[in-house]
Amino acid sequence: MLPLVPLLLAAHVALAAARPPPIPTGESQQHLNVPVVDAIAPSVVELDDAWIIGRTDLTRQVDEFRGIPYASPAIRFERPRLHPPYEGNIYADAYGAACPQHQMRVPAWVNGSLRDSVNAVVSKVYELNVPQSEDCLTLNVARPSGAREDTDLPVVFFIHGGLFQIGGAASYDGAGVVSRSVELGQPIIFVSINYRWAIRSLLLMTPFGFIAGREAQDAGIANLGLQDQRLAMRWVQKYIRKFGGDPQKVTIWGQSAGATSVSLHMLANGGDTEGLFRGAVMQSGGPTTVGDILDGQTHYDALIKSTGCDRSDDSIRCLKFLPYVDMKAAIDKTPNFLGVQGMALPWLPRVDGEFLRASPQEMVRQGKVANVPFIAGNVEDEGSLFSITTRDLRTDEDVKQYLKQFILPNATDGQLRNLLRHYPSALRAGCPFGTGSDNAVGAQTKRIAAIQGDLFFHGPRRFFLKNLAVRQKAWAFVSKRLKDTPWIGAAHATDLLNSFGDGELKDYIVRFVNNLDPHGNGTMYWPMYDPAWPRALMFQDDPDVPVRVGDDDYRREALEAVGNLAGLLF
Template identity: 45%
Template sequence: MSLLKFGIVSLLFQARAAVGAALAAPTIKLDNGVFTGTVASSNTQSFLGIPFALPPIGNLRLNLPVPNAPYNGSFTATAIGLACPQQAIDLPILTGLPSEVVDDVVNSIFGIVFPDSEDCLTINVIKPATATSTSKLPVLAWIFGGGFELGSTEMYDGTALVERSIALGEPIVYVSMNYRVSAFGFMPGKEVRAAGVGNLGLQDQREALRWVQKYITAFGGDPTKVTIWGESAGAISVSLQMLANGGDTEGLFRGGFMQSGSPVPVGPIENGQKYYDAMVEQTGCSGAADTLACLRTVPYAQFKAAQNASPGIFAYQSLVLAWLPREDGVFLTDNPQLLIQQGKVANVPIVTGDCDDEGTLFSLSTVNITTDAQFLTYIKQFWLPEATDAQGAQLNSVYPSDLPDGSPFNTGLLNGLTPQFKRIAAFQGDAVFQAPRRFFQNALSGKQNMWAFLNSRLKAVPLLGSFHGSDILQVYDEVGSELMDSVINFAVNLNPNGHTLPNWPQWTTKTPNMLQLLDGLIATTITQDTYRAAGMQFLANITLEFPI
């Protein structure tokens, strides 16, 4: 199944806008402003590219988002806003037949760099055409992924979700938001901590959710029934919104749906000091008395060029990202894992799950690693520089180099791009996705309702298996799929179960049930979340001791 549709989603938006132009254009009044949208389909209306905060330019660059003044005048809301500044992506270079498959997947998911601008803090709303300000419909708020380095709401059209919700008799309002990424949204460093401006991308999301509280009623939504939902960095963002303010949701949401993302094992914001220092040097701010203030004055093209010189998601260090959320003393007051242990988590129902082979995509940049010694050197250099030799030996034991033990899992001797590829893929997928999810759920068991899933579809994709991001197809492309219907059900009822789905029992430590999505005639089964127990427990412990 091709993912190329992602690359033409913007064309679909344009086509729908053209159809809508032939019909009566819908309008919404917010404050004293009138927003003109489009007829997205026969049953839906779209209002796109609405500013939810002041443009983060000039002195507002590298500063907290500032909400708009009350709207006044007329606004055209017929096109998705420009993406926030994107980081350039250098894709892994492979040869032969597998490269064709990898290029298709990687270019479609991570190779799209959208037109961007610093003036990017916009929000989109898709609503049933019949919804009015008294409808009080549940709201599904989407947070996109992209490794905290790139991504845009332009990649995801929620029209089919709203259409499907209407067909199910469970109509919803769909919301998606832009947020700052890479150096613009996740600048680390002691200077950033001192100024209280860390994790700006997460702060942007929070501001967008405040906008939803203030304005969603006009679109037919109920501000007391908001579910936040995301994939990859978006799912990590959902989980971190649950940890903000000591777990106080501020009434912004009542549930979280996470696909391939949980609270990640990250340490203090100073852990990324070298990236801040490199930005300062490359932008000519080294001699400034206030380097942070200087960075705000750097011309956009120069700032972005310095950002693009930093390691990207397909750099050799891979998922040890340069730009990602870290403990900043404001939004995240501690290592996320420690916040979980302290019980500072929003007490809301959640659905969370991963793809079977989360690490394969991110291990293509390390194909030069071919021996056990090189594997351990790599892990020590980037992941665990302070780990002891004994811990290294234990890692060697729980994540061995035997091909049948690696990822893509359950593919035997196949997909061994190098003698270490499947091993690195297993380690990375568990360290960043699977182990943090299980750690999260273990801590929350008995405190709130939880459901878990494991996506094992597209297992036959060469080298990649059930790769990171493959589940997105099921919620944005496959109308009536189990994941699409479960997202809608959860937004409406805080329970993913519904009449179109098999019974999906809750996850607890006593009975860690997972809905497993499979290829073939038997599309689903209930499995137990006990696989690779020793390896994931080791990773949970060691990343808690040595966070990124």
Template identity: 40%
Template sequence: MFGIVAAALTGLCQVQASLAIPHVSAPTVQLDKAIFTGSSTGNVSRFLGIPYAQPPVGNLRFQRPLMHLPYSGHYNVTAFGPSCIQQTDSVTIPYNISPSALEVIEAVFGSYSTGPDNYDEDCLTINVIVPAGVSAHAKLPVVMWIYGGGFEFGQTADPSTDGGAIVQRSIDIGLPIIYVSANYRVSGFLAGKEVQDAGVGNLGLRDQREALRWLQKYISAFGGDPKKVTIWGQSAGAVSVSLQMVTNGGNNEGLFRAAFMESGSPFPVGPITESQPAYDAFVLNAGCSHANNTLQCLREAPISSIRAAINDSTSVLSFSSVSLAYQWGPSADGDFLKDDPQKLVLQGSVSPVPLVSGDCDDEGTLFSLSNANITTDQEVQDYISKYFVRNMPNASSVEKLLQLYPSDPAQGSPFDTGLQDAITPQYKRLAAIQGDLIFQAPRRFFLQHRSSKQTIYSYLSKRDKTTSVLGSYHGTDMQIIYGGGDLGDYLIRFVATLNPNSNTSLHWPTYSPSSPQLLTLLDGPTPLEITNDTYRAAAFDYVTQLLLEDPL
């Protein structure tokens, strides 16, 4: 339980209570019968580590999130709460990688090898960052950030995603907004028959939904408008945004009015029961294979056993890479996701809110380092057959895919770099396939089916194309937003007005069936241009066809 009285507010989540009267100069907000005291720096005030759900510990482990109890007492909310229990892993780096590419890889993946400094099961906390001195009656637009990390790792306490920078920039351009972020359970998407029967699939997505409900109840106290919430994420966070759009028959319950997705769309996933082998392995590694009720055994097991079992599972950084044959991705559980998300799109189960969706040009490069030991055509065919189109009845389907993605390095990713960056004979080919299967083709599929039904803007980032081996790799657009770049201004304007334009350097047209145009971000003297979303059309169409027949 969290703090109903001051004596209970110690230990987990770093949410501490004090009976002392808060210092008058610190920002405060009242929620229920509690006073929350945050901190201010310059023009920005922060309220960090507020619990939004009951701690998922003890018998609530691997259960759906429960609404928090009414607040009372005093809370000192000046530090992020602990990150959720998660996998620690490291990417395999080819021996012939360049020093500049190695520096990027270590920056992107370095923290995943050790995990967060501060983690705990009691991790479901939310952070609210506002313009300093904002009135409770201001009704400012709100953006809720959902972090990525392959559904295996990630946290709100990440210095590279400083919400204060977003709020400060919004003040600078005269469109102040409120920034919110919330921890959700990663490395906790159990799947299998037992999970389906218990109705506890897709727990991290359910956590996000609960955080959105918290916003509806409490954001007004911080000066936010609950009717003006935009959900925003990158990578697994962007996929999460898209799945919040397709759940519940497309009825978003008034929880958000817009969506912004960086490198993530509704991608094809199969039934939750297909992951039974992964569940069985997890149960075995946690020491619960003897139990009649394995889920209950997992709830009662020492957290050290759970964490060890998580680390024993495969990951997005392992050889299987971005294939969802690994443990922790979302799945069609028949409840939160009643079907394969792409089929839900075809059924019209989509929240018809304005949206932005974009990709980086070389999405697959980072994820192809761990399988760079694949060097022949046959090895590529075997790999794709095992991890991406596992249930295809004959080899011809994979053979056609490989014809569309030839081994010629000049046609691989990083794209438009000729024979450069071919660190192995198949690296650029694998990078092209993996980037398109998981990121690029699902985005185009989604937008093609929704652009006549709702307002859509789309972009392609080709920034940092000169990064050795990696090109415009997955996540480079994050730097353009959190680092104060032009895409960040488009984001803020979209959150504030539902239109990314107005006093921007280039007008960003809407995406339509007859004119699928992209805001394209480039290096060099012309940083922005408008291009058509028609590249690799035959390959995208075939990828989509394959994965609709055989979801990941």
């Protein structure tokens, strides 16, 4: 098995398409370090009173239309509005700018193979060699070259990940997914989007896609990132037929924050899809417990204090007009997922009484969820990447105080003690799982990694499936691949190599988008999830048995204990 760093680098050759020559000049430029593809021709679609001029990859026989604006330039701290009717010639041959990224800071003490492993995931999987800009609400469409307005192909709508802090659509090779769909005889159209971590204009930084606090509630600007995604889905309903897609056959698909977003769209409006999608795919993300918008008040107060806007009578207006460099400096000081607090992040989706009317767990229990078929999966070692900074924790008391301070502030001492009984300090019980005493950054790091992975990833997936698979079709998977990656094992985001590289998961997803069933001839049979006998498709490193069906019953009691604490998270 190759180590993760060169494997991810190699995978990016497959994941990222070369930027084509701009149509007017014929000049070429490399994108994401991939050799420029020479076999490129223009492709044109008419939208309203405009010609959208994209590119055709003659080698893969895929048309791509990149960087199409789907929203009007946003007025600061207002919800997005659908782009007005298009006019003139719009060159869509290059990805639109990415939303400015939260600065990721690998701790200074991390070096050697640990730093390499972390950087391989963070810097390479979410690498964006495209400009960053405030004006970033764009989408990309890839279709088989033969598709025309009346082709009516199924559509997959992809929401990228990055823990609501980093990432962009340019990192994901939709053309590769489309090309493979044609090879399988299951052609689809692929749409990917950029969405706000923050508000557009000069304030497009992390908090303002998911700003919290009383001020945000009063201004009606909660969950703007989710509002962006929903608007882009409406764009698909309005325009996708022009590209050969069927707006009644849309599947939403996401990874990490994108997968969490997918689950929240299933819960939005009390489970009313508004006809925007008919299926869902979630890689490493689900209905994670989110608090009330007012629970984020301390983060908002800290932000305005650091910028001096606490001295203003209207702090939101003050933030609006701060110089970009001052705002970015303030944002980069707020916690990121490589910080000591791990997954306890300040700027996340929250219950606002409108888009999310109640906690995800409560809505699931009440059945207020879109009744659509879905796929939900995890990697085995979800928490390893987010726990490396806990190396100085030594004792049970240290762990309990850490959980109380960052992760479970509302839990009682008794609840924390009960939780820790399910997650012993023995290295062999921790994450990366099944690696014995190896991969221990610190005495309690593997233990914290197990808890965080289960709280934020494995638990929500299992909860979703357990409650919904009794009434709707569902499938589960677990990826155990890249287990020998130093320190972090089968870490968060490693399954992207399977869904966007040359992997089996891509084929299953393509078939699901077409048929609302992932199984197909020549593939390992993937049984539907049955809460009475829960089984999942397992992707593993074994070259003789790379895919198998296994019982989805690992850490059952621990995950039930985690579920009981879901309402006590930060």
